[in-house]
Amino acid sequence: MGDLQGLLDGHGLLLVFLSVLAEQAGLPVPAYPMLFLAGALSMQESGPSIGAVLFAVVSACLIADTAWYFTGKRLGQPMLRTICRVSISPDTCIRQTQSLYLRVGPRSLVFAKLLPGAGALSTAMAGMTATPLPTFLFYDALGSLVWAGGALLAGVVFSDFVDTILAAFSTYGHIAVLVVIGAFALFIAWRFWLRWRLLRRTGRIPRMTVMELEQRRVAGTLPLVVDVRAHGDTPFERIPGAVVMELHAPLETLGEHPASDDIVIYCACPHEMSAAVLAERLRKAGYPKTWALAGGFDEWKRLQGALPDAPPPADAPKRAAAH
Incomplete structure (x- = not known):
């Protein structure tokens, strides 16, 4: 499949690590498509093993989440207000994440990454509530495995479909890349529009x-x-x-x-x-x-x-x- 296939075969683990690290750090970069792709490539002889992909995912998550943990421990409530201001997730979702962590504790980290906008906030809450670091790392690593497992499994199951997509990318080159970038831009714009509409609606409340x-x-x-x-x-x-x-x-x-x-x-x-x-x-x-x-x-x-x-x-x- 040309240069794209060669890039994925040679640097697949690094791309997985960087995409997960960026998403967990709070950037609007979805890592799930790369995990889905990694799951499909693991079925090929030249592709990375599932174990290696999971190690890259957990490593990236622990690096980013530990940074959120210590930031939450040091800054506390002001940092949560900052997350609320810059997040494209509704403030009510953020508030529900806070409530969930206060009720369930560090065990909520097992499934927090599956909830929109909850990943970084949950790890920050762990620091704010003085969750012991070993306890935080254990549940966060477990949550990282749960979060990544679904995408990798889907990639394995639909590996033939992924091969077709990769072939299309190699055939149409820049056009395919522009389509992906355009779809991502539309997604971000849609999320910001939803937030703007909510702010406008609730702004009418005296x-x-x-x-x-x-x-x-x-x-x-x-x-x-x-x-x-x-x-x-x-x-x-x-x-x-x-x-x-x-x-x-x-x-x-x-x-x-x-x-x-x-x-x-x-x-x-x-x-x-x-x-x-x-x-x-x-x-x-x-x-x-x-x-x-x-x-x-x-x-x-x-x-x-x-x-x-x-x-x-x-x-x-x-x-x-x-x-």
Whole structure:
């Protein structure tokens, strides 16, 4: 199959290693097509063995993921906010990944790479939550094997089809490369369009500032405050009087709260995304006076030094169960 076949035969393992390393480092470079191709080439005498491919994959994953682990351990929450800002995955998916890791722990690393946008975030969460390094490396290596195994197996099963594709690439050369690049560019554009549409939609949800919320608290007219951040078994600091509610929890979680009363929802993500998504849901369900807290918990925390001290209301709602 010409030069392409020679390139893959001579540098297949290196290409697998580099593509996996780039994807796990956070670049929008899908490594699955290269793994699929490596699985097909392993059926040929001149191709790399499955064992060698898996070793390259696990090595690349451990290098990139260990970097995320120590970055999360050192920088913590600011790094998570950065991931939310630059990721093309929806913020709600990122929040669900946080919640999953807090509930399941390092065992979630076994399947985290199979979830959109969850790989780097899960490894960073391992560092943030002080998961022991040996435990992290064990589950991360196991997850790397699970992640790569599916693509390699598919490549083995459809090796004849891959041979046909390689022959087409060798025949049509630059045209085939341009088609692949064009398809990849369309995929990235589509993901950014979905994110832009979500930001535009949730941007229509009205915001209440922290100062407005505190003025209501001082006046004794504090609305129902809902905490929609990712939570695990470890207690989290939260705004006094807030109830905890999962993003997709049944609305019965609100208890007997009248639909005509005010509700303010906060999160800890850019654009108040999770709070706006829940506020949108509540408004559609008949709670018209629902706001997202501008700046979320981070803004509330930042302004605490400038806000008047006051005890939480005596009738502060208890933490709601989110089942």
